[in-house]
Amino acid sequence: DTGVSQNPRHKITKRGQNVTFRCDPISEHNRLYWYRQTLGQGPEFLTYFQNEAQLEKSRLLSDRFSAERPKGSFSTLEIQRTEQGDSAMYLCASSFSGGNGYTFGSGTRLTVV
């Protein structure tokens, strides 16, 4: 297992375009989390899944954001009609319920121009 994998590593998009990011967690991990981190700040919780069920969404996750984990394995995070304020690092993490901690991916850095 190569850890948590996120793709793409970098994405530059024009304002108003839609973007989709992918996260492949550690295969044994049933929980998957999305976080957003802006420059100089700690990551902020967006949403989390247990298996394929999305159990919690932050108020930060506006209607333009949607996340899925269709088969309880990989997850996608889509942002529609991107705005400059969406520019950030989007981090994915996974864990096993009852386990010892989280494993983070390297993140996808989104720049909206």
Place this chain on the structure above:
Amino acid sequence: KNEVEQSPQNLTAQEGEFITINCSYSVGISALHWLQQHPGGGIVSLFMLSSGKKKHGRLIATINIQEKHSSLHITASHPRDSAVYICAVPYSGGGADGLTFGKGTHLIIQP
């Protein structure tokens, strides 16, 4: 929602110095995490602790549950320890629903 405060925000020290980073949180928790983030974004989990003290190499993490406070210490600091160190606790105390993070301590160790 749990609130996390870290101090200091920035710390510059000379190689070999003993480093302490502090973290306070507002809601009782099941466990606290210390994380390391290097430029470029990748986050590495250093410790998860729910009581007492843990040690890994030159890193030591302690927690006082009653005082809702944790510290991360680095002994014999080295330039390769330069990174952002982040404290994180469960979003609402329990743990299943993700983490709330501090803003991080930006540590620079000068040779």
